[in-house]
Amino acid sequence: MTIQKFGEVGRLGLMAVVISLFFALHISIGAKAIPLSDVFTALIARDETVFDHIVVWNLRMPRALIAMVVGAALAVSGALMQGLTRNPLADPGLLGLLAGASFAVVVGFGIWGSAIVPIMPLVAAGGALAASALVFWIASSAPGGARPLTLILAGAAITAFLGAIIAAVQLLDQDNFDQLRVWLTGTINGNRMSYMMWCLPWLLVGFLVSFAVARQITSLAMGDEVAIGLGVNVAQVKILSLIAVVALTASAVTLSGPLGFIGLVIPHAVRLFVGTDYRFVVPYSALVGAAYLLFVDIVARIALAPIEISTGLVTSLLGAPFFVWLVRAKL
Amino acid sequence: MAQMAKDFYHNEKVKVLPLAQKPATQKPISLRAQNISAGYGETPILKHIDLDVPEGEITILVGPNGCGKSTLLKTMARILTPSEGSVSLNGQNVHQLPTRQVAQQMALLAQGPIAPEGLKVRELVAQGRFPHQTLLKQWTKDDSVAVDWAMEVTNISQFAERPIDALSGGQRQRCWIAMALAQETDLVLLDEPTTFLDLKVQVDVMNLLTKTAKEAGKTMVIVLHELNIAAAYADNLVMMRSGEIIAQGDVNDIFTRENLRAVFGLDARVIFDAEAGRPVCMPNLNG
Numbered sequence: 001m002t003i004q005k006f007g008e009v010g011r012l013g014l015m016a017v018v019i020s021l022f023f024a025l026h027i028s029i030g031a032k033a034i035p036l037s038d039v040f041t042a043l044i045a046r047d048e049t050v051f052d053h054i055v056v057w058n059l060r061m062p063r064a065l066i067a068m069v070v071g072a073a074l075a076v077s078g079a080l081m082q083g084l085t086r087n088p089l090a091d092p093g094l095l096g097l098l099a100g101a102s103f104a105v106v107v108g109f110g111i112w113g114s115a116i117v118p119i120m121p122l123v124a125a126g127g128a129l130a131a132s133a134l135v136f137w138i139a140s141s142a143p144g145g146a147r148p149l150t151l152i153l154a155g156a157a158i159t160a161f162l163g164a165i166i167a168a169v170q171l172l173d174q175d176n177f178d179q180l181r182v183w184l185t186g187t188i189n190g191n192r193m194s195y196m197m198w199c200l201p202w203l204l205v206g207f208l209v210s211f212a213v214a215r216q217i218t219s220l221a222m223g224d225e226v227a228i229g230l231g232v233n234v235a236q237v238k239i240l241s242l243i244a245v246v247a248l249t250a251s252a253v254t255l256s257g258p259l260g261f262i263g264l265v266i267p268h269a270v271r272l273f274v275g276t277d278y279r280f281v282v283p284y285s286a287l288v289g290a291a292y293l294l295f296v297d298i299v300a301r302i303a304l305a306p307i308e309i310s311t312g313l314v315t316s317l318l319g320a321p322f323f324v325w326l327v328r329a330k331l
Numbered sequence: 332m333a334q335m336a337k338d339f340y341h342n343e344k345v346k347v348l349p350l351a352q353k354p355a356t357q358k359p360i361s362l363r364a365q366n367i368s369a370g371y372g373e374t375p376i377l378k379h380i381d382l383d384v385p386e387g388e389i390t391i392l393v394g395p396n397g398c399g400k401s402t403l404l405k406t407m408a409r410i411l412t413p414s415e416g417s418v419s420l421n422g423q424n425v426h427q428l429p430t431r432q433v434a435q436q437m438a439l440l441a442q443g444p445i446a447p448e449g450l451k452v453r454e455l456v457a458q459g460r461f462p463h464q465t466l467l468k469q470w471t472k473d474d475s476v477a478v479d480w481a482m483e484v485t486n487i488s489q490f491a492e493r494p495i496d497a498l499s500g501g502q503r504q505r506c507w508i509a510m511a512l513a514q515e516t517d518l519v520l521l522d523e524p525t526t527f528l529d530l531k532v533q534v535d536v537m538n539l540l541t542k543t544a545k546e547a548g549k550t551m552v553i554v555l556h557e558l559n560i561a562a563a564y565a566d567n568l569v570m571m572r573s574g575e576i577i578a579q580g581d582v583n584d585i586f587t588r589e590n591l592r593a594v595f596g597l598d599a600r601v602i603f604d605a606e607a608g609r610p611v612c613m614p615n616l617n618g
Contacts, residue, residue: 224410276449276450277450
C-alpha cells in the first residue's frame with residue numbers, strides 16, 4: 001500500500017513537472033522568443049513597464065491557459081464517452097459532437113452576428129447535444145443497434161454532412177465567415193480569453209461532475225446489469241455524464257474550435273500508465289490532455305516557423321495514425 | 332447450517348477463524364416474489380409468479396430455454412421492473428428502495444459479464460465495495476479486509492495484479508464471484524454462473540459457491556442450465572416452464588422422471604446416487 005501511495009505521488013509529481021515545463025516552454029516560444037528565465041521573472045514579479053512581461057501576461061499566458069483547459073476538457077469527455085458506451089473509439093469528434101457544436105455556432109453567427117458571443121457556449125452545447133442525439137438515433141436504428149462500428153459510421157456521416165453545410169454557408173457569405181474560418185480548423189488564440197469567463201461555469205460543472213461519476217463509470221463499463229447489481233443508479237450516472245460531456249465539449253469548441261482526436265488518444269495513453277479504473281483514468285486524462293495540447297500548440301508554432309499551423313491540423317496529423325492503430329488493434 | 336455459523340460467531344475463538352465463517356449480519360433475511368408478471372416489451376414472459384426464497388439455502392432455478400428463469404432472477408434483482416406484483420427484500424419493495432441500499436443486502440452476478448480491457452483482478456473485486464462507499468469516504472480498512480477475504484475464498488489471490496482478460500474462463504468466473512462476495516451481502520443471486528465452462532470447472536465453481544454459502548451463512552439463488560449440476564447442488568429446486576413455476580421444493584422430491592417430462596419434455600430415468608444422497612438423470616436413448 002505504501003509503495004502504491006508512493007507510486008501515486010510520483011506519478012502526480014511527474015505530471016506536475018511535465019505540465020509546468022510545457023507551460024513555461026509554451027510561453028517562451030513565439031514570434032519573439034522570450035528566454036525561460038524572463039518568463040519566470042514575468043510570472044513571479046510582474047512589471048508592467050517591461051514589454052516582454054506584457055506579452056507574457058496579455059498574449060501568451062492566456063493562450064497557454066486555453067490550451068490546457070481545452071486539452072483537459074476534450075480528454076475527459078473522451079474518457080467518459082469511452083467508459084459509458086464501452087466503445088474504445090468514442091470521442092467527441094468521431095461521434096459528431098464537435099461538428100454539431102461548430103455547426104450551431106456558425107448558424108448562430110450567421111443569424112445574429114457577434115451578438116451571439118455571450119451565449120456561444122450555450123449555442124455550442126445545443127449543437128453538440130442535437131448532433132449526438134442524431135448520431136445515437138441513426139446508430140440505434142441500424143441492424144444490430146448502437147455498436148462501436150455503427151456509432152462511428154453515423155458520427156462520420158453527420159460530421160461530413162454538417163461540414164458540407166458549413167462549407168456552403170462559408171462560400172455564400174465569405175466576408176462574414178472569414179473570421180470564423182481559422183476558428184473552424186481548430187485554433188488556440190489568447191484573444192479568446194474573453195470567452196473564458198462565459199465558459200468557466202460550464203467547465204467547472206463539467207469537470208466536477210466528471211470526477212464525481214468517475215467511480216461509477218468503472219462499474220458501468222462492465223455493463224448495465226453489473227452496475228445495477230453493485231448499486232449504481234445507472235440512469236442518473238448516464239444523464240450526469242452526458243451533461244458533463246456536452247458542457248466540456250461545448251466549452252472546448254467555443255474556446256478553440258473543433259480539435260479532433262484529443263478525446264480519443266489521451267484516455268488510451270492514460271490507461272497504459274494508470275490501468276482501467278476510471279477513478280484514475282478521468283483525472284489523469286485531464287492532466288495529460290492539458291500537457292498534450294500545450295505540446296501540440298508548441299509544435300504548431302515552431303514546425304513551420306515563422307508560419308503558424310492551425311493547432312487542429314496538428315492534433316489531427318498526430319491523432320489519425322493513432323486512430324488507425326487503434327482500429328487495427330482493438331476492433 | 333446458518334445457525335451453526337452464527338453460533339461460531341458468538342464464540343470467543345471467532346477471532347482466529349477465517350472471515351469466511353462470519354455471517355454477514357444477524358438479521359433474518361427474506362426475498363419474496365409476490366404475484367409478479369414481467370418481461371421485455373408488451374408480452375410478459377413471467378405469469379403471476381410467487382416465489383419465497385428459503386433463508387440459508389441454495390435455491391436453483393431450472394427450465395427449458397426461454398422459460399423465464401433468468402427473467403425471474405433479473406426481476407428479483409431489480410434489473411427488470413415487474414408489470415404486476417412486487418418483490419420484497421426483508422419486507423421492503425426492491426423496486427422502490429434506493430438501488431445502493433439493495434446492493435448492501437443483495438449481490439448479483441450477471442450472465443456473461445465483460446470486464447473492461449486491462450482491468451486487474453484486485454480492481455474488479457474492489458468494485459464489489461461500491462455500495463459500502465461514499466464520495467467522501469472512498470476506501471476503508473473494512474473494504475481491504477472484505478476484498479482480501481473474497482479473493483482468498485475464491486482462490487484468486489495469486490492473480491491479484493493480473494489483468495482479467497489474461498485469465499482462463501474458470502479463473503475469470505471466480506473473479507466475478509469474488510466481486511459479488513466482496514459486497515458482503517446475505518443474499519447472492521447468480522445468473523448462469525457455469526455457462527460455457529468445462530464440466531470440471533463447472534463443478535469447481537459450484538463447489539466454491541455452495542461451500543461459501545454454508546460457511547458464511549449466505550442465501551443463494553442460482554439460474555442453471557445443466558440439470559445434473561442443479562440436482563447435485565440444490566437444496567431447494569425450482570422448475571419453470573413458459574413463465575410459470577411447475578414444481579418447487581426439496582431436490583429429492585422435485586427431481587423426478589415425471590417432472591422432467593412435464594417441464595422439459597425430456598424422457599429420462601432418475602437414479603438416486605446413494606453416495607451423494609442426490610438424484611441424477613440419465614436420458615433414455617432411442618426412445
